[in-house]
Amino acid sequence: MAPLFRRRANSLAVVILVGILALLVAISVFAYVVYRSPYQTDVGYAPEQPVPFSHQHHVGGLGLDCRYCHSGVETSDFAGIPPTLTCMTCHSQEWTNAEMLAPVRQSLTTETPLSWTRVHDLADYVYFSHRAHVNNGVGCESCHGRVDKMPMTVQKAPLTMKWCLSCHRNPAPNLRPLDEITSMGYSPATDGASGQMLMQRYRIHPDTLKECATCHR
Amino acid sequence: MTRLARPCIAALLALSMTLSIAACDQPHMEDQAKYETFEAAPEWADDQSALTPVPGSVARDARLGPVPDELPMPLTAELLERGRERFNIYCSPCHARTGSGHGMVVQRGFPQPPTFHSERLRQAPLRHFYDVISDGFGVMYAYRDRVAPEDRWAIAAYIRALQLARHASLADVPADVRQRLKRGDATKVTP
Numbered sequence: 001m002a003p004l005f006r007r008r009a010n011s012l013a014v015v016i017l018v019g020i021l022a023l024l025v026a027i028s029v030f031a032y033v034v035y036r037s038p039y040q041t042d043v044g045y046a047p048e049q050p051v052p053f054s055h056q057h058h059v060g061g062l063g064l065d066c067r068y069c070h071s072g073v074e075t076s077d078f079a080g081i082p083p084t085l086t087c088m089t090c091h092s093q094e095w096t097n098a099e100m101l102a103p104v105r106q107s108l109t110t111e112t113p114l115s116w117t118r119v120h121d122l123a124d125y126v127y128f129s130h131r132a133h134v135n136n137g138v139g140c141e142s143c144h145g146r147v148d149k150m151p152m153t154v155q156k157a158p159l160t161m162k163w164c165l166s167c168h169r170n171p172a173p174n175l176r177p178l179d180e181i182t183s184m185g186y187s188p189a190t191d192g193a194s195g196q197m198l199m200q201r202y203r204i205h206p207d208t209l210k211e212c213a214t215c216h217r
Numbered sequence: 218m219t220r221l222a223r224p225c226i227a228a229l230l231a232l233s234m235t236l237s238i239a240a241c242d243q244p245h246m247e248d249q250a251k252y253e254t255f256e257a258a259p260e261w262a263d264d265q266s267a268l269t270p271v272p273g274s275v276a277r278d279a280r281l282g283p284v285p286d287e288l289p290m291p292l293t294a295e296l297l298e299r300g301r302e303r304f305n306i307y308c309s310p311c312h313a314r315t316g317s318g319h320g321m322v323v324q325r326g327f328p329q330p331p332t333f334h335s336e337r338l339r340q341a342p343l344r345h346f347y348d349v350i351s352d353g354f355g356v357m358y359a360y361r362d363r364v365a366p367e368d369r370w371a372i373a374a375y376i377r378a379l380q381l382a383r384h385a386s387l388a389d390v391p392a393d394v395r396q397r398l399k400r401g402d403a404t405k406v407t408p
Contacts, residue, residue: 062321065306071363078254089358090310093327112263123247179302 041158047117050103052152059184060148066140066182073140077129081116084108119153126161127217136202137175141184142167148184161215168209172199280366286344288370300375303368307360316379328356333376334383346373 034040058064067073072080084107091101107114122128134140140147145156157163167174172195173188180186188195208214252258252266262268275281290296304314311320316333323329331338338345350369353359364372387395 062310062325064310067306068310068363081255083362085358085362089360090322090327092358093356094322094325113265115257124249124251124253125246 036158036160036162041160042155043158044154045119046152046154047119049116049153050114052100055147055150055153057151066147073130074134076131079130084114119155120159122159126215128215134181135178136204137178137181137198138167138171139174139176139181139183139186139188141186142174142188146184164215165210168214169206171204171206171209172196175199175202175204284344284347284366286342288343288374290367290370292374296371297375297378299368300371300373300378303364304372304375307364308372311357315383316376330357333380339380343370343373343377346376 058069059066069082069086070079071082072078084104087101087104088108091104095101096105103114133143143157145154147153175193175195175198176183176186176188177193177198180192186192193201254267256266257264258266309320310322311327311330312318312333313320313323318330318332320327333339347369349357350364350372351359351361387398390398
């Protein structure tokens with residue numbers, strides 16, 4: 001009887017086995033790349049808003065400080081989204097007939113808040129606090145990018161655990177003096193005080209920053 | 218063959234159990250059944266989880282006594298520094314960093330506020346600035362929701378410093394700094 005398998009089958013088996021392994025590796029690499037791609041992490045996400053509010057005009061153009069509107073950022077975990085009255089401190093006199101601002105005026109007369117769509121949204125099992133960062137030398141720009149150049153608010157950082165840890169492992173190069181926290185275009189590496197000095201001034205101990213319970217509590 | 222059947226069935230069972238655990242979709246931990254700050258809450262008042270406080274609510278740490286007429290804290294460099302920071306955030310868009318009233322928003326058409334360097338406002342007590350920040354003034358809205366009482370005093374003290382600075386003469390400057398001012402490198406004088 002002729003042999004069921006030819007001699008060639010030996011090498012064919014090896015090729016098939018290696019091929020399957022290579023395919024598995026390729027699939028996992030592809031899956032990982034997709035999983036960490038902007039498509040999954042939402043980098044570049046810029047949702048439609050009820051009013052086409054532009055940070056570029058208000059921060060870049062008028063030079064407003066972030067805290068004029070996000071006034072809770074230094075005192076609470078939540079940065080705060082400005083209430084209608086904050087817009088009206090200026091728009092009671094500025095651009096009072098603009099069609100674009102009709103929802104703001106309507107919100108004031110009917111006393112119903114504007115419902116902005118969240119841009120950044122961490123998973124609910126992660127604890128995050130603005131107060132902890134903003135009072136310890138981490139500037140808005142380090143996490144939110146050049147907000148003063150955004151006509152539409154857009155997410156710039158992936159907000160993955162890897163991203164948080166890349167800074168928590170070594171915060172020094174990202175630290176700024178307190179009066180530069182809301183500045184845009186400041187470079188912690190080349191401008192102002194050195195990172196090591198600021199680490200001491202803010203008394204930052206990187207050991208606890210890597211513990212799971214810092215962010216998952 | 219029967220000798221192998223039992224371990225085989227056991228192994229299959231174990232495998233299917235592990236697989237079924239893995240396949241079990243975790244209830245979404247990213248979006249838990251709780252309201253985050255300002256999250257929409259259908260069927261609550263205005264569909265929002267952040268409720269408006271009942272009229273007459275008092276903040277837990279609010280000081281309830283009457284507002285003092287004079288600065289209630291010692292006048293320190295830190296207080297002025299705090300006042301400078303807060304003034305530049307909340308007031309300078311209209312009143313300008315110098316208090317002249319030519320801020321960026323005014324340049325874009327907002328009614329111009331009076332300068333802080335007029336005789337009337339130079340004579341005004343600090344309490345006047347405190348009250349304007351708390352309650353607003355004419356077309357200027359109140360800033361009580363964003364500027365805490367201590368910060369209002371800090372801003373008032375800083376406005377006074379701005380007013381004094383506008384009318385300062387060389388004789389008010391300490392002797393060592395005066396030399397540098399005369400040489401013209403004034404930028405190095407400000408700390």
